Amino acid sequence: MEQFLVQLFIFLAAAVIAVPLAKKCRLGSVLGYLIAGIVIGPFCLRLIGDIETVMHFTEFGVVMMLFLVGLELKPSLLWQMRTPILGMGGTQVVLTFIIVGLVCALVLPWQQAVAIGLTLALSSTAIVLQTLREKGLLNTSPGQSVFSVLLFQDLAVIPILAIIPLLATTVIQADSHHGPEFFDITALPGWLRLLVVLLAMGFIYIAGTYASRPVFRAIAATRVREVFVAAALTLVIGISLLMTLVGLSPALGTFLAGVVLADSEYRHELESDIEPFKGLLLGIFFISIGASLNFTLIAEQLWLVGGLVAGLILIKGLVLFATAGIFRMPVHERWLFTVALAQGGEFAFVLFQFARTNGVLPQPLTESLISAVAVSMFLAPLLFIVHDKLIATRLKDALPERPADHIEEGGRAVILAGFGRLGTDIGRLLISAGIRPIILDHNEANVDTLRSFGFEVYYGDATRLDLLESAGAAEAELIIITLGDHEKAMELTRLVQKHYPHLKIAVNAVDRRAAYEFMDLGVTTIRRETFGSALTLGQDALQLLGFDPYEAYKIRRLFRKKDKDTLPELYRIFREDTENYRTMYQKHNENLVELMKKDREMDMEELDKAWSAASPET
Amino acid sequence: MNKILILFAHPAFRRSRINAVLRGGVEDLEGVTFHDLYAAYPDFLIDVPHEQSLCEAHDVIVLQHPFYWYSTPAIIKEWFDLVLEHEWAYGSSGKALAGKITFQALTAGGDTSDYRPGGLNLFTIKEFTTPYRATANLCRMEWLPPFGVLGIHKGLPEEDRLRHAAEYRRTLIALRDNHLDIHRARECELLNQDLDAIVKEV
Numbered sequence: 001m002e003q004f005l006v007q008l009f010i011f012l013a014a015a016v017i018a019v020p021l022a023k024k025c026r027l028g029s030v031l032g033y034l035i036a037g038i039v040i041g042p043f044c045l046r047l048i049g050d051i052e053t054v055m056h057f058t059e060f061g062v063v064m065m066l067f068l069v070g071l072e073l074k075p076s077l078l079w080q081m082r083t084p085i086l087g088m089g090g091t092q093v094v095l096t097f098i099i100v101g102l103v104c105a106l107v108l109p110w111q112q113a114v115a116i117g118l119t120l121a122l123s124s125t126a127i128v129l130q131t132l133r134e135k136g137l138l139n140t141s142p143g144q145s146v147f148s149v150l151l152f153q154d155l156a157v158i159p160i161l162a163i164i165p166l167l168a169t170t171v172i173q174a175d176s177h178h179g180p181e182f183f184d185i186t187a188l189p190g191w192l193r194l195l196v197v198l199l200a201m202g203f204i205y206i207a208g209t210y211a212s213r214p215v216f217r218a219i220a221a222t223r224v225r226e227v228f229v230a231a232a233l234t235l236v237i238g239i240s241l242l243m244t245l246v247g248l249s250p251a252l253g254t255f256l257a258g259v260v261l262a263d264s265e266y267r268h269e270l271e272s273d274i275e276p277f278k279g280l281l282l283g284i285f286f287i288s289i290g291a292s293l294n295f296t297l298i299a300e301q302l303w304l305v306g307g308l309v310a311g312l313i314l315i316k317g318l319v320l321f322a323t324a325g326i327f328r329m330p331v332h333e334r335w336l337f338t339v340a341l342a343q344g345g346e347f348a349f350v351l352f353q354f355a356r357t358n359g360v361l362p363q364p365l366t367e368s369l370i371s372a373v374a375v376s377m378f379l380a381p382l383l384f385i386v387h388d389k390l391i392a393t394r395l396k397d398a399l400p401e402r403p404a405d406h407i408e409e410g411g412r413a414v415i416l417a418g419f420g421r422l423g424t425d426i427g428r429l430l431i432s433a434g435i436r437p438i439i440l441d442h443n444e445a446n447v448d449t450l451r452s453f454g455f456e457v458y459y460g461d462a463t464r465l466d467l468l469e470s471a472g473a474a475e476a477e478l479i480i481i482t483l484g485d486h487e488k489a490m491e492l493t494r495l496v497q498k499h500y501p502h503l504k505i506a507v508n509a510v511d512r513r514a515a516y517e518f519m520d521l522g523v524t525t526i527r528r529e530t531f532g533s534a535l536t537l538g539q540d541a542l543q544l545l546g547f548d549p550y551e552a553y554k555i556r557r558l559f560r561k562k563d564k565d566t567l568p569e570l571y572r573i574f575r576e577d578t579e580n581y582r583t584m585y586q587k588h589n590e591n592l593v594e595l596m597k598k599d600r601e602m603d604m605e606e607l608d609k610a611w612s613a614a615s616p617e618t
Numbered sequence: 619m620n621k622i623l624i625l626f627a628h629p630a631f632r633r634s635r636i637n638a639v640l641r642g643g644v645e646d647l648e649g650v651t652f653h654d655l656y657a658a659y660p661d662f663l664i665d666v667p668h669e670q671s672l673c674e675a676h677d678v679i680v681l682q683h684p685f686y687w688y689s690t691p692a693i694i695k696e697w698f699d700l701v702l703e704h705e706w707a708y709g710s711s712g713k714a715l716a717g718k719i720t721f722q723a724l725t726a727g728g729d730t731s732d733y734r735p736g737g738l739n740l741f742t743i744k745e746f747t748t749p750y751r752a753t754a755n756l757c758r759m760e761w762l763p764p765f766g767v768l769g770i771h772k773g774l775p776e777e778d779r780l781r782h783a784a785e786y787r788r789t790l791i792a793l794r795d796n797h798l799d800i801h802r803a804r805e806c807e808l809l810n811q812d813l814d815a816i817v818k819e820v
Contacts, residue, residue, distance in 0.1 A: 548631055553660035 010047045011054075014040045015283050028134055030127050031381040033283050037290020048291055055288035055349070060240070061281030062126050062346065064274050066154070066251040067236050069129065069147070070258020071267050078259055081148055088145055088327055089152020092341070095319045096121040103311065108365075111167040115355045116369065118160045120312055122153045124345040125251070126282055127380050132340065135384075136475070142333035145324075146340045157249050157347055164351065168359040193247070200246045204239060204253065208260030216266045220444050220459055232273040265447050268440070268458045272466035289346070293374050294367065301368055308372035313379070317342040339387040343380040344373030415440065415476050417462035417492060418483040419450060422508055422529065426480060427455060437480070438471045463492045465499060478504040486514045493521050515567075516574050535560055555596070562592050619649055620719075620794050623676035627655045627683040627691045634684065636725050636770050636779055641682070643783035649794045651676065655693045662696055669701045670714065678719045678793050679759075681750075685726035688739070688746045698753065708756045716758035719793065719800070721765060721809060722747060723786060729769030743768070744807055760800065765789060765809040785810050792817045 014036035022032025040047040048054070073081075101117030108116070128146060129138070137143040219231050236254050243253030261267060298305050317338050324334035349370055356366040414437040416427055423439070430437050439455060440462040441447050447459045460467040462483065473479065479496055483489040489507060496503050506525040509515035518526045535556045542552035566588050573584045624644065628637050631654070645652045653672065659665075673679060683690050705712045724743075732738040733746070743766050754761035767774075767782045774782075789809060792798040803809060803816045 548657060550629060550656035550660040551632070 007048060007054075010040055011284050011287055012280075014047075014287060019283070027385065028131055028381050029283075030130050030134075030286055031378075033286030034290035034378050034381070037287035038293060039290075040287070041291030041293065043293070043295040051288050051291045055285060055292060058281045058285035058288060059346065059350075060250075061278050061283075061285045063240050063250045063254050064236055064278035065126065065129060065282060067239075067254035067258040068271055068274060068278060070255040070260075071262050071271050073259050074262045075259055081144065084145055084148035084327070085152050088323055089149045089155075091323045091326060092149050092319060093121045093153060093156050095323065096316055099315050099319060100312075103315070109169060111169050112361055112365070115164055115167050115351075115360045118156075118163065119348050119351040119355070119369075120316070120344055120373075122156070122345040122347045122351075123150060123316070123341040124343055124377050124380060125150045125154065126285065126346055127343070127377055128340050130282060131381055131384055137336070142329070142336045142340075145327075145329065145333070145337055149323075149341060151255070153345070153347075154249055154252050154255070157351075158247075158252070160351060161247075161354065164355050164360055165358045167355070197246050197248060200242055200248070200253075201256065203242075204257050205260055208257055212261060212264060212266075216264070216269075217444055217448070220266070220269070228269060229273045232270050233277065235270075236274060265451055265457055265459050268438075268467055268470045269460045271470035272460070272464065275466060275470065285346070289374055289377060292370075293378065294371050297367055297371050298375070301371075304368055305372050305375065308368065309375045309379070312344060312372060312376050313342045313383075335387060335391045339383045339391075342383065343376040345377070348373040413477040414438070415462075415468070415471050415473060415479045417479060417481050418489075418508075419446065419455070419457055420482065420484055423480075423482040424450065424455075426482060438476070440467065440471055463488055463495060465495060468495070468500070473500045473503060476500075476503060478506065480506045480508075482508040484510075486510050486517075489514075490517060490521070493518065493523060497521065513574075516571050519571055520575075531563075558596055559592075562595055566592065620677040620796065621675065622647075622650045622678040622680060622790055622794055623672055624650060624652045624680045624682050624723075625655060625694070625697065626652060627681070627694045627697075629656055629691055629693075631656070634725070636767055636774060636782070637682070637684065639779045639783040640723065640725070640767070640786050643787040644790050647787065647790060647794070650790060655697060656691075659693065662693060664693075664697060664700050666700050666703070669697065670703075670706060673701070673718075674714055676718070678790075679715075680721060680723055680765075680790070682723040683725075685724045685743075685746075688741075689749075690722075702753070702757065708758075713758060717760065719760045719762060720754050721762035722750060723765040725767045725770055727769070727771035729772065733768065742807065762800070762803050763806045763809050767810075782810075785813055788813060788817065 015033060018036030018039070019029050019032040022029060022035065039045055041051070042048075097117040099117075100120050101113045104113035104116045128150060132138045132143050132146060138147065216228075216231070219228050235257065239253045239257050240250035243250045261270065264270075320338040320341050321334055324337045329337060352361060352366050352370050352373075355361045356363060361369070414430060414435055416423055416430070416437040416439045419427060419439045419441040420443075423441070427437060427439055436456065439450075439457045440460055441450070441457055442459070442461045444459055447457045450457045458471070460471075462468065462471075462481075473496070479492075479500075481489050481492055483492065486509075493505060493507060496505060504525070505523050507518050507523055507527070509518055509526050509528050512528065515526050515528055538559075539552045539556040542555060543549055547555070570581075570585060570588055574581050577584070626637075626641065628634055631637060641652065644650055651672070655664075681690065681694060683694060689695070702708065702715075703712070706714050724747075726733070726743065728737075728739060733741065733743050735741070739746075744763055747764050751761050765786060789798070792813075797818045799816045799818055806812070806816065809816075
């Protein structure tokens with residue numbers, strides 16, 4: 001136990017120190033983790049022990065990441081991406097496989113060449129997605145292309161795992177491959193295997209579509225947050241186990257589950273619950289990659305490993321650039337696409353080990369290859385930096401200023417926190433103006449009803465930072481706060497001001513005092529809840545009493561303006577002279593009546609005078 | 619019988635005695651639709667299809683308003699901007715208003731000594747209303763000179779107000795019943811300068 005805590009402490013401390021430093025140097029978090037891994041690894045401080053186990057365990061971060069990615073991809077969107085996934089992904093994997101395979105076949109037996117070609121065709125989902133997301137590029141069109149290719153690669157792992165044992169040139173060592181203990185799918189005949197796989201996929205789809213909602217609703221109703229977290233983790237882990245059982249990639253399975261749940265109102269809640277686990281696991285995963293870099297081996301075989309890395313990046317880069325060309329990507333996107341995917345992936349660690357234990361690859365070659373992949377993964381974030389510094393800036397100079405042609409579908413500009421009676425009408429207004437806000441509400445009954453009316457409402461407590469984050473607060477332009485509970489609204493305002501200073505805030509204040517408290521926080525767009533309808537109803541009343549409609553309308557406008565004008569003064573008195581506030585308030589109201597009267601008379605007289613070309617005196 | 623649409627615009631109608639009297643004289647006339655724009659659209663959100671169908675349903679369109687800054691109150695400008703659509707009011711197929719008679723009935727503070735070359739306002743009322751004349755022309759309408767009540771800032775005596783109201787009423791009745799000599803009316807400086815000369819007695 002103590003040993004475990006010590007190891008955990010070392011990993012976390014390394015991350016806590018390295019990532020902020022790397023960020024400060026504008027290197028991105030991935031590079032920070034990798035460097036932290038090297039520092040605490042066996043070739044520097046020698047602080048950690050069993051790297052391989054850690055790496056294997058934390059690979060689960062990749063699974064979680066794909067679940068999160070799936071959550072952001074609705075089925076319709078995924079269907080739209082079928083061409084880039086199959087086309088670009090297929091082209092990239094097949095071409096890379098052929099070229100790498102041919103090059104290897106010059107010096108190695110063809111079986112080994114095939115295994116290496118297949119494995120090196122894959123790129124690092126973990127590093128690439130993390131980096132793209134950090135740079136805010138995931139929802140751009142090159143980002144989507146990169147993602148499509150990664151998705152195809154994840155799919156390709158399944159047949160690759162099936163092919164590798166067929167390439168064996170030496171006798172397989174006994175007990176090298178062991179499936180799950182209680183059920184071994186490989187024992188089944190082929191057609192039954194396929195059936196089991198299809199059943200598993202169908203189960204995920206049906207459970208996700210029909211069973212998830214009532215289950216999540218029941219859990220949400222308990223209002224015990226950790227139970228929801230537990231449910232989210234159970235879901236992801238359960239699917240991974242199921243996928244492993246039927247011989248599919250867990251990452252692929254959870255990705256599918258994510259897609260199925262992408263339409264659910266609990267999407268953002270799930271996202272924010274899984275996110276920290278994913279982040280930590282991935283972080284430690286990156287650290288263990290850094291720690292696993294075998295510098296002794298690299299130093300001994302400097303030329304071999306160096307050559308492998310250079311060859312790998314060069315061939316993948318060329319293939320990617322050609323793929324981008326075939327699919328007619330704009331020139332400035334081709335470079336990003338190329339740079340993003342020109343490295344080996346974490347699957348290579350698994351697949352090379354798998355190939356070795358199946359007697360396909362010899363031990364020394366496997367180690368050199370794994371080192372080369374690890375180095376290429378270490379270089380990947382650096383390549384991004386080179387791209388940003390050299391290529392992107394140069395291309396930007398060469399290209400004419402691009403107009404903002406499309407707002408990314410993923411990023412919506414407005415978060416509407418609180419969707420009660422007030423929020424509903426605000427939402428309707430925004431939607432009618434073509435703005436689809438992300439709506440957050442914490443009342444599960446309310447969420448259900450509004451969903452049935454076709455609103456896009458998500459369940460969750462808007463005052464939770466993680467939920468705000470997954471609702472897109474970092475990219476949003478505006479948050480409208482219409483929570484009925486004033487204290488909650490204040491809390492949310494403070495939270496937003498602290499963590500998202502760029503976000504514009506518009507609040508609903510339940511009464512005048514609440515408005516003053518928002519003014520304390522420096523909020524400038526404040527509307528008192530019932531003020532608007534009071535004035536409108538007042539206008540109606542005047543009209544029913546025989547006022548001209550235009551007159552009644554003007555009185556309403558004038559009143560609102562005067563009220564607004566006196567607000568700062570009343571606010572000052574409220575804060576500085578609390579005792580006299582009531583009398584001052586009354587006095588101000590009397591003044592308001594006077595002022596209004598004067599203003600109205602002035603208004604009319606000005607009108608009269610305005611067009612009296614000849615002065616009345618003459 | 620012609621149907622007459624009066625588009626009335628006064629942002630402070632309660633305070634205008636002359637417009638109250640003018641309005642009172644014609645509001646109840648058969649064949650006359652009195653349409654108060656500021657009352658209908660206090661927030662200026664004009665219902666364009668409704669306004670267009672109103673115009674289509676009438677043969678004479680009168681703009682009754684005070685003369686503000688040598689022009690109309692703001693809502694009439696808004697009305698022109700929105701209602702007089704291309705290919706409805708003008709353009710090769712815009713003939714919805716073609717042939718309809720139109721004129722302004724306006725009330726102004728200054729009198730004829732102000733509205734003349736060399737006077738305080740440099741131009742005559744008829745000259746000031748040329749933009750509307752051009753508008754009518756583009757819409758293929760039959761334009762008539764304005765019905766003008768001038769000098770109201772010097773304070774109109776009660777009997778003058780009543781006389782103007784009666785003349786306004788007489789003008790509208792004559793237009794409604796086709797008793798107005800359009801050709802002679804077009805030559806007038808103001809429509810109401812000599813009604814006896816242009817109203818054909820039956």
